[in-house]
Amino acid sequence: MSDRYPFLTIKFRPLGRHRDGISLTEAMNWVRLSCSHWYAIRDIVDMCNPLTLKVRWTGYHSLIYEIPVSSEFDGTVNLQRLVRRVARAIVHFMDQNAIALHLDRVVVHCLEEVQPGSWIPVLSTHQL
Numbered sequence: 001m002s003d004r005y006p007f008l009t010i011k012f013r014p015l016g017r018h019r020d021g022i023s024l025t026e027a028m029n030w031v032r033l034s035c036s037h038w039y040a041i042r043d044i045v046d047m048c049n050p051l052t053l054k055v056r057w058t059g060y061h062s063l064i065y066e067i068p069v070s071s072e073f074d075g076t077v078n079l080q081r082l083v084r085r086v087a088r089a090i091v092h093f094m095d096q097n098a099i100a101l102h103l104d105r106v107v108v109h110c111l112e113e114v115q116p117g118s119w120i121p122v123l124s125t126h127q128l
Contacts, residue, residue, distance in 0.1 A: 008044070009110050010119075014026060014032065021107040023106065023108075024090060024107075028091070031080075051067040053119050053120070054114070054118065067082070069082060083108060090108065106123060106125055
C-alpha cells in the first residue's frame with residue numbers, strides 16, 4: 001500500500017445518471033455503473049488483506065465487515081462487484097440492528113477511506 005494523502009473516495013454512479021449514489025436494490029441487482037474512474041487493487045487494499053468496512057448509523061451499534069476485493073485481468077477493481085458486496089454488508093447491518101427501511105430508500109453514495117485499507121460507506125435515505 002502506498003503512503004498517500006489525502007485518502008481515496010470511491011464514488012458509485014449508475015450509468016446515465018448525473019448524481020452519485022446507488023440504492024441497495026440497484027447494487028444487489030447489478031445495475032451498471034458509470035466507470036469513469038478506474039482503481040487498481042493496490043490503491044484500495046493490501047494485496048493479501050480484504051477491505052475493512054465499518055458501517056455506522058446514528059443511534060445503532062456499528063459493525064465491521066471484511067469485504068473481499070478481487071481484480072480483473074488488468075489489475076483494476078470491478079466497481080459493480082465491489083458495490084454489490086458493500087450493499088450486502090449494509091443489508092446485513094440493517095437486519096442485525098432491526099432497521100426497517102425498504103432497500104430502495106437507502107443509497108450508497110461512496111466509500112471513504114479513513115486509513116489505508118479501512119473504509120466507511122456514505123449513506124443516505126430518501127422518500128419513495
